[in-house]
Amino acid sequence: MKRRMKRTAGVVFSAALLMGGVTACGSASTNSSNSGTSGGNSTSSGNGQKVTITFDMWGPVPQKYNFIKAFEKKYPNIHVALTEIPQTNYSQKINAEVASGTAPDVMLLWENQIQQFAKDGAVVNLDTYIKNDPSLQPSNFIPAFQQLAQQSGGTYGLPWVWATHLLYYNKTMFKKAGVPYPTANWTWQDYQNAAKKLTIVKNGKTVQWGSAPIGFPGVWYSLAGSAGDQIVKNGKLSIGQGAIKAMQWQNTLVNQLHVEPQPSTGNGSVDLFQAGKAAMEMNGSWMISTYDSITNFKWDVAPLPYDTTPFDGLHTAFFTINSKSSHKTADWDFIKFMMSPQGQKLLEEGQNNVSAEVSLANKTWYQNAGTNGPTNWAVFNQIAKYAKLGYVLLPAGLTTDGTNQFNAVLLGQKTPQQALQQIQQQASQVSGG
Incomplete structure (x- = not known):
């Protein structure tokens, strides 16, 4: 996959996954660590101890654009234990993990999960984490994601990149x-x-x-x-x-x-x-x-x-923090890295999708054309102005x-x-x- 997740993830991005009911909040891994609850630039391993956070996403994850390896290089005291779940049953698996108390610290949630998870208290409201980071303010995201935060009564997840x-x-x-x-x-x-x-x-x-x-x-x-x-x-x-x-x-x-x-x-x-x-x-x-x-x-x-x-629809997934995680500061360090220019560049290059952050949307990282097309990359900026998170919710x-x-x-x-x-x-x- 050049995204090459995109060859198969397109269908799974929305309509192919069923949304199950969430009846209980999951518990995160039991690796020892301090459990920070605020954002900023604090590290999650001030005592020098190695911290392991768990992370679920659909797989396989292209090794060519290994964002986890890049994160661990920047944060050597934080290890990300990745679980790759087949795309066809990703949503059901996440729902089951949350319900059984075995959910990871950080989850990528589909659009039709995040509002219910927020309502049930399964994921953390990230507003306290992002309040001092200008690049992550709602105003720096394309309109569709600003609207979702307003509808949800807060920011419960940050979009990794988007498709349409x-x-x-x-x-x-x-x-x-x-x-x-x-x-x-x-x-x-x-x-x-x-x-x-x-x-x-x-x-x-x-x-x-x-x-x-x-x-x-x-x-x-x-x-x-x-x-x-x-x-x-x-x-x-x-x-x-x-x-x-x-x-x-x-x-x-x-x-x-x-x-x-x-x-x-x-x-x-x-x-x-x-x-x-x-x-x-x-x-x-x-x-x-x-x-x-x-x-x-x-x-x-x-x-x-x-x-x-x-009119057009958007597709994405959201980085979220499990409300029962014991490593919230480390979790936030990971999400913050993924939303940084370095993290977004890795995602865009690997997937031909565009950053939802206005300040990064004009970068050309996602523009990986073939020999005969395309050339009209401006199409994404045009669509971003009116596209909505519609039926995918x-x-x-x-x-x-x-x-x-x-x-x-x-x-x-x-x-x-x-x-x-x-x-x-x-x-x-x-x-x-």
């Missing part, structure tokens, strides 16, 4: 067809017009699609948000007419204009964009590190097209079911109205939805 959804496009195909490249102002109609011009049919068979199927489920919620839906309101799923419009638009592309194939119902679907068989695709930003291996055409990225207003089982309903419309199995009704019924039955 992008429009990928084949520059070679666009140039050959004489179609202008996508811009940040592209609407659904612009996308549709381009897709018609870029679709090629020979002898009754489509040999080049103007648009590939939606590459990542979260794109659906970004489309609905761009058509006016709030997506999340008071902790519950809030979709309506915007989702109807998104389904109708996609249905037009798939079943009326035939510029986009139906979504695959199997596990062996071909990535049409990467295969050079589709001119455009809406997918996660983590695919940059997959597409950097493309050699047979030039490509680039742009913000998602929108209906009435630009909801239980993933709910949003995954919603995606199945959206696709059922494209497969001719339901009307948009029927799909929406099913999603809303499911949401009313799911806690948090």
